[in-house]
Amino acid sequence: MFYVKKQSDNYFCNYSRTILIVFSFLYLVFPLFIQPIVGENFYIYSYYQYKVTCYSLLFFVGVVLLICNLSHCISKHAYVSCPLPDKTSLKFFYWLNILYFIKMILHGIPLKLAGASREELLMSISSQLITGYGYVLLLACISLLCLKNQKYIIIFALCCLCLDIIYQGKIFSSYLIMLLMFYLDNLRIKMSMRKLLLIGVLGFSFIFTIFTLRALSSGGFFLVDVYSIFSEFMGVNATIGWGYEYNMANSPMALTNFDTILQDFYIADVGHGLALSPVAYFIGNFGNKYLFISVLFFVFIAVLYGISSMIIGRYALLVFMYDYLHFMRHGPDLFLLKSITHLSFLIIILCIFQNYKNNKHKFLEY
Secondary structure, three states, X not given: OOOOEOXXXXXXXXXXXXXXXXXXHHHHOHHHHHHHHXXXXXXXXXXXXXXXXXXXXXHHHHHHHHHHHHHHHHHHOOOEOOOOOOHHHHHHHHHHHHHHHHHHHHHHHHHHHOOOXXXXXXXXXXXXXXXXXHHHHHHHHHHHHHHOOHHHHHHHHHHHHHHHHHHOOOHHHHHHHHHHHHHHHHOOOOOOHHHHHHHHHHHHHHHHHHHHHHHXXXXXXXXXXXXXXXXXXXXXXXXXXXXXXXXXXXXXXXXXXXXHHHHHHHHHHHOOOOOEOHXXXXXXXXXXXXXXXXXXXXXXXXXXXXXXHHHHOOXXXXXXXXXXXXXXXXXXXXXXXXXXXXHHHHXXXXXXXXXXXXXXXXXXXX
């Protein structure tokens, strides 16, 4: 039988739950404190920006409930009787990804030394991420967790940090943070305020470094440019007002390309695009039905990951964390697509290894 539940009363998702709630707060609530500082006429804000505060807060509450429900479900189904790739295969997945990291680093160093702009650097790394690379990275993350080798973790972390420093991005560091939080839960390390503060200080220090490098490379001064430091969260939150305005104008529903419409609008209006808030997606497409549709979406996600956890255990939570920034920045449609494909991919991989090993028991609990 593919699914056999094991006792998991001692497994908790404290670190994973905390980091997910922190990211949710930064994208949905934190920008509300910045709005009074920059003013209602800030160039990326819609006229309706101040009218959508309650929508953002309600959505934050819904997200927190979803995260708590998922973590509770994972705690009950943390361990399942599923075959796992042998250590040779795990090392292959891991080193394949590291070699790809090194390739991108070696490609980016000359561009960085030549004074390439941030836009040029981001275009360069985007062109190097081949179709399907997300699956390779996901397998590398799982391999890293299963191998439990500190040397592998350090190498992976250094590569992620180097990539984001060279290309002035943040995606690999975000993956790294999520992975480390899951890793701490995986080791059952007791959570404490001291550990959380240390993690927070280290994370903020790296973000501060990235924004400093951006400001210096563009000839700016980071202490003066408030927007450059908090643009990641302000820009996403600003799209909520735009989504409200989009719906008020009786614009057509766009369930699969809403982020493209957003990008085209902002590029034409202010010269650059913005990442899409999930709140903007639901408001823009569903208007007054925003709350009802959001609740249905949360319920569907909870069921999807709940069922998946009965097959792949706590690694369902890893997939959720792996795709979570897509939810906060690129729309619920992309997040849902990524979730279904990544969960299906992981289940298929485990089925293949189950058949290959002729039902020999190997539990997901190295």
